[in-house]
Amino acid sequence: MNPIKFKTTLINSSNDSGWHFVDVPGRIGKKFEKKDGSRRVVCTINGAESFQCALLPSDGDFVIVVNKTKRDRLKIVAGDKIEVELKVDDSKYGLPMPAELGEVLKQDREGNKLFHSLTPGKQRSLLYLIGKVKDVDRRIHTALICVEHLKENEGKILGEKLHEELKRPLF
Numbered sequence: 001m002n003p004i005k006f007k008t009t010l011i012n013s014s015n016d017s018g019w020h021f022v023d024v025p026g027r028i029g030k031k032f033e034k035k036d037g038s039r040r041v042v043c044t045i046n047g048a049e050s051f052q053c054a055l056l057p058s059d060g061d062f063v064i065v066v067n068k069t070k071r072d073r074l075k076i077v078a079g080d081k082i083e084v085e086l087k088v089d090d091s092k093y094g095l096p097m098p099a100e101l102g103e104v105l106k107q108d109r110e111g112n113k114l115f116h117s118l119t120p121g122k123q124r125s126l127l128y129l130i131g132k133v134k135d136v137d138r139r140i141h142t143a144l145i146c147v148e149h150l151k152e153n154e155g156k157i158l159g160e161k162l163h164e165e166l167k168r169p170l171f
Helices: 067-072 099-108 107-118 121-129 136-152 160-167
Strands: 004-012 021-022 039-045 049-057 062-066 082-088
Touching: 004 136, 021 082, 049 067, 099 107, 099 121, 099 136, 107 121, 107 136, 121 136, 136 160
Parallel strands: none
Antiparallel strands: 004 021, 004 082, 021 062, 039 049, 039 082, 049 062
């Protein structure tokens, strides 16, 4: 499928939560196949910022969440007209695999099996959690803790417990 370009408006939520969205008309969003429960796309705003995301259903249309970091880099605010390009996200996980996690999974057969038995959404949660860490040593530390967490908790992610474990000192 070829990329789809259109113009729309950056909108914010009506409940003062601070959430901002790209409004995607239903006729466009429905062109993207639903896989594993979601429609995953690569979104490019104003030809400058590309990111992997999901099309979230919203009253017959769809929205894409645009966080503050992206809005600041693009210098856009609610109400701005924006140019959007959407293309199918054909990546394996819907987010990049951090090299550090890939290496841990390559060396830990049980951890690899447990990671790949998670739902795609839970896999993406761990990929995001590890990938957002800037420092390489801390990213390795985070990947190791996440895989150990899966092994100690029968392949489940226990949110509060994992966040406590991630506070452990580095090495």
